[in-house]
Every structure is written in structure tokens, then in C-alpha cells.
Amino acid sequence: MTETKNKTAAENTSVSKEFQLEDSIHKAELFFNKNKNSIIIALLVIVVVVGGSFAYNRFIKAPNEKKAQDMVFHAQQYFEKDSFRLALNGDGNYYGFLQVIDQYGSTKTGQLAKYYAGVSYVKLGEFQKGVDLLKDFSSGDQIVQAMAYGLAGDAYMELGKTEEGIEYYKKAGHHSNNELTAPTFLFRAGLALEKANKPADAIAVYKEIRDKYPQTAEGREMEKYLARLGEVRN
Template structure:
């Protein structure tokens, strides 16, 4: 049985329970037939859906191959819109929504939109992206922070940078995210929050390259805040 699809386990479990009571079967024949019919239809429906979704995902991955090539070459317009022969990221994200290909297209499109200065579009795409890879997910939160910061939404940006820093916290990326958080909180005039972010870098990531900058910035903000 596939543990990821609990529907597929129901018929066997149901059959086993029913087999233990012939009397129950006789007394409830009509009801049970109705229940079995619903379960079978659900299983068939689930199987059909996952088969269709897998097929769509394969088509989506093939469709976005050239778009990713353009994205990597920094040909962002072609990456987003396509070239007349191949679909662009916009089309893949929309047409294959709900598949892995569509999900990944949202990430690429979000980054491309950010580079093009289309910050709200970047937010829309990145908010539709999610990943089980926590490092990638943290990066998506940081990019969302960048887009919000560009739109002047300093508190929202700071919160997203903090989320990036605490998602699979590590010494390689978290300090830089915390530095961005502190900067955004300064811009929002949340000096206590900025100081706290700088302190996290200093206390939790003592060997990070950002520590010296954090110390200097913390002293400056403390003076600014009259502490």
C-alpha cells in the first residue's frame, strides 16, 4: 500500500472488517453496498487524478526546459513570455498549476520578476511557491522580503527575512538573512527589533563573516535609540 494515499488503503481495511461479521452483512446489505460503491469511486477518482497530475507534470517539465535555459542565460523576457516556439514561465506556472513543474516555474518567475523590477508580480509568484527543501524555501522567503522591501513594506520585509533565517537555521545563510532583517527593522524605525536581530548574529553565529558588521551596526542603533 502507498502510505501517501490513504484512500488506497480503505477498501482492504473495510473488507477485513466486513468479513468478520456475516450477520452484519446480511442486516446492512443495502447500506454497505452504497458505502463500498462510494469507496471504490473515491479510489478510482484518486488514481485517475494522480495519473493525470503525473502526466501534466511531465508535460510541464518539458515545457519549461527552454524557459529555464533562457532564465539561466539572463534572457528574462524570453524566459517569462516564451519565444513563440516554447512556453515561457508565465504560461507554465498558470497552465500546470498544482504540479511540481508549475510550482518550480513560480520560483523562477518570481526571481525573474524581481530582477525586472516587477516587485508585486515577484511577490505573487513567490507566494505560490513552496518547497520541501528548507534551504530553498528559506531563499524564497528572503526573496519575498526583497520584493516587499523594494515596495517600501519594511515591516513585512523584516518578518520575511526573520522567517528565512529561522527556516532550517544554519551558519551559511541565516546570518545574512538576519542582517537583512535588522536593516529592514531599522528602516521601519523598529530599533529594538533591529538590535535583537544584530544580537542573534553576534551570539548565535560567532564565526560568521557578518559578525563585525553586526557589532558596529548594533552600537550605532543603540546610540540612535538612546540606549
């Protein structure tokens, strides 16, 4: 008897689940029929976006990157020879960084051209143009990005804009905790803070260099600079 009841209960449960499933399917069908235009449009949008992204990367982005790389080659050679004006403007036969930026500024190579062009302007003493390009430059390489911030700081200092110089030296010093760029630009920030008559802020930066980068050339010199500002370690 008990077995029969259990069997009946199981069958009822199974039938109940079937009804629930059918009900869910029916509701889904009703929902689709009621909203099919919106659903089809949404699916089409997804297809277009995914397909468009693939097509853009395959047929536009990749070829543009290759063209930019071809264009920038001779400009880089002039840059390495310190021929900065030719690097910027080209020589009449080959393009310079400015033409690469103008045509392919959104590519990775175009971004790198902004860095090279910014450095070139700074080297030529055209500091504001250098700042504008270095600030517009963006890189996933932390060291290169830190260098760009630091060079912008140098350019600001040359322009007599000490506060902006300090800001960008700190940006450079804190962007990447490597021993190559961080202590160098933090040290420049400290010197600029002294120039701005902010000894307490300079002391804080010098202590940061001493404590975080003790094995670097800057780190080993910090006690001397701190002592000069009256900060002597007991």
C-alpha cells in the same frame, strides 16, 4: 470426581464460548443485513477513492509532470542567461514560465516555475508581480522556500512596504536554520528594523545572528552593528 468436574467445567466453558461466538456471528449478520446498503456504499467509496488516486497519479499527474518539464526547459535556459522577459513569456517557439504556470501550475515543475517567474519579475523591477508569485510558491525544499520568502522581502522593501519586508525577511531567516540563508535574511531584517526606527527589535535580531551563527560572515560582524546601536558586550 474432581477430574470429572473439571472436564465438565471445561466442556461447559467451551460450549459457552461457542454460543458466544455464534451469538456474535448472528449479531454481525443482523447488523450487516440491516445496514448492508450503507456498508456496500462505503466499501465502493473506498475502492473508488483508492482506484481513482492510483489512476490520477498514473494517467494524469505523472504525464502532466513530464509535459511541464518539457515546457520549462527553454525558459530555464533564458533565465540562466538573464533574459528574464523571454524566460517569462517565451520566444514564440518555446514557452515561458507563465505558460507553464497557467497550464501545469499544480505540478512540482509548475510550482518551481512560480519561483523562477517571481525572481524574473523582481529582476525586471516589477516588484508587486514578483511578490504575488513568490508568495504563491510552495516547496518542500527548505532552502529554496527560504529564498522565496527572502526575495519577497526584498521586493516589499523596493515597494516601500517596510513592515511587510521585515515580516518576510524574518520568515526567511526562521524557515531554515542553515548558515547559507538564515543569517543573510535575518541581517536584512535587522537593517530593515533600523530603517523602521525599531532599534530594540534590531538589537534582538543582531544578537540572534551573533549567538546562533557565530562562524558566518554576518555573525562575525554583529558586534559592530550592536555597538552602533549602543549595545556593547562587557
